[in-house]
Amino acid sequence: MSHAGTKKIRWVNETPLSPIERTYIPLVLQGLTTTVRHLVSKKITLQFPEERYEPADPIIYRGVHRLNRDAQGRVKCVACFLCATACPARCIDIVAGESPWPDREKYPVHFTIDMLRCIFCGMCEEACPVNAIELTSLYDLCGKSREEMVFDKNKLLLIYDWTKDDEPPLMQIFEQEAIREEPPEETQSWAAPEHPPFDHVAEKAAEMYRRDSAG
């Protein structure tokens, strides 16, 4: 039974305890120091219903979803099913139909999210081509039954109405920042533009990252 691997095993014996260590007093004291340090240090727990956690950046927090409205107040979603396709928990259920509006082709007749199934990963938000679904910073959602936790289109639009002032849609933020900065040069020539579109956003992100890592 000579195996090449067996020779590499080195047997190490436990170091024997000294007489003082055998009383366990130093180790007990060591443990108590940690306890006492936490007793006197700043508390990080919150007394939840009375005290509320405020997400540091509500824009990137992944809480309850909302369905954004377009300029006319209609649901912005075009029922492309990309969120439902991206969803790893399969919690989004969409029934698409022809829209009743002349300027829009497809819209969701039903749009439901099973909040009990949802794992709040934010993949739907990333997949959405029209930025219609977004995750808000609302995190304390509760219901009395399973059915109540299946949010339909009206409820998701209602969440938008609640949260749109505190957390404007991401696209709106992008547009505002783009306006504040100087507008990107218009490329009318047939040559490929030197910078890919949204380069200013990427630069801004890089700048933020540099600032964060420096501070």
Added chain:
Amino acid sequence: MAIALVDGIVVEFDEREKLNGIQLARRAGIEIPHYCWHPGLSVVASCRMCLVEVGKHEPTTGDIFFFPRLMPACNIPASDGIVLVTQSAKVQQARAMVQEDLLLRHPVDCPICDKAGECYLQDYYFKYGHKQRRTPWHPFTSRRKDIGEKITLFVDRCIMCSRCVRFTREISGSGELMIVDRGNEQVIDIFPGFPLNNKLSGNVVDLCPVGALGDKEFLYKQRVWYLRSHGSICIECATGCALWVDENQDRIWRIRPRENPFVNKWWICNDGRYAYPYIHSPQRLTTAARRSPDGWRPLNAKTLLQELSAFLQEKERWVAVLSPFLTVEEAYLLARVIRQADPRAPLVLGYVPRTGRDETFPGGFTIAAEKCPNRRGVEEVIGYFARDVRPIDELPQVIHRHGAEALWITGGCRHGWEPIPWLEEIRELKLPVVLQDIFPSPLSESSEFIIPGATFAEKPGSYVNRHHRLQMVRAAIRPPKGVLPEGKLLWQLEGREGPYDPAAVLQELAEDIVYFRAALGPIPETGVDLRVNLLANSATDASNGPAAESMTIDS
């Protein structure tokens, strides 16, 4: 044999096959992208996506002379010594330019386009297109126009490949579609007042390489990547077209033609395409039941089996009606079950619905007048057991002559049993009837047993079309709860072990019945011609004999 060189790969072919460059490259395992070319339509070489470098090998000197400019592969006849180069930088640049040109005016509204996921424009963009779009984006919308009862046109998505126009001119022969205007104003349109309403109109949606032509029945219902396709057979007429049944979670959303060069080529008619909603009809029979003095007594699969086999032994004289909607295997199993109960039981061919006469289109596609899938197969099974095949109109006489005590009737026609001239006669005889059917009918009200049957999409088996071609299908979806597919029930009723295996039954009956002898062994996707053993002494049916160029499998 002629020899061609495609990207350095030697391809041997026969010049009489009349291949073009795309088909030739496919023999070498190389895909040449194309939009306007379709194996079933004429060549226009207008999309310019299949441009390749074409050369000619000079046997005397051994040199290869290349044409100075790129040539469309779809319009290059494969001849001896031809040389194709499909991957050179020149070709790749040309493809990227074509792709960019098509996308100039394309509203990239893939998120709301039903074709997304099976769109050539999408696929080729990722394979052959530029990495980046250089033109500004168009509004996220496409002009839409109704051009027919079933078809809608998204004007801006069109890439002007003219497949649909050629289809209506060459295959359906109705010529409703046309190209109006010139240059980049070109659009597909209909003449006012002449909508695209022919019986093959659904095919233009499958033909369209982009999402310009939409099927109103399918529009916005599902995204294609959710659908799973299952090979099946159309049962709406005796032609037996090969189908793809696209389902998602046991619900059929769409029916598409499956290529079978021996039966339907690339097409199906609208009758077969839009027939599927009956499969999900709430009116379908879904509980097996037996008549009792106080109404119907529901039976589960186990009790049904017990009571049926007891009932089969109880009655001595049986008559069975074998519906032409049964598969060959089911007809064979039913005949065996009935013959076990009554060795001299007459077998009657079920109701064969017929409407009008055969409709043949200029492209050669035929819709048969006989609206059932398997009359030939069932007739041959009956012929093996009972020598002569009696039509259903003679059922009362057959019952009288045999002195029948019980009847086993199989249905399966979605249009029901109308009209049933012999129904009153059977009612007066007060014979107990075992009925397998999919919808309630006057017959089901007066029967002893009601056994809900399965539709074509829910059961495996094989069908023999009017040109003696046997095609085997698998189940595409599971039947609704409570429905017992006929074959499964008969398999258990005959006392066979294990799950229902139609392939084993087919092998068994191919050994028993001479007509089915060609079905011994594995059945190819395109089916087998059961006359293959009889061809020596019968003239070949010209309308069924496939043309030489359609022998190859093309998309």
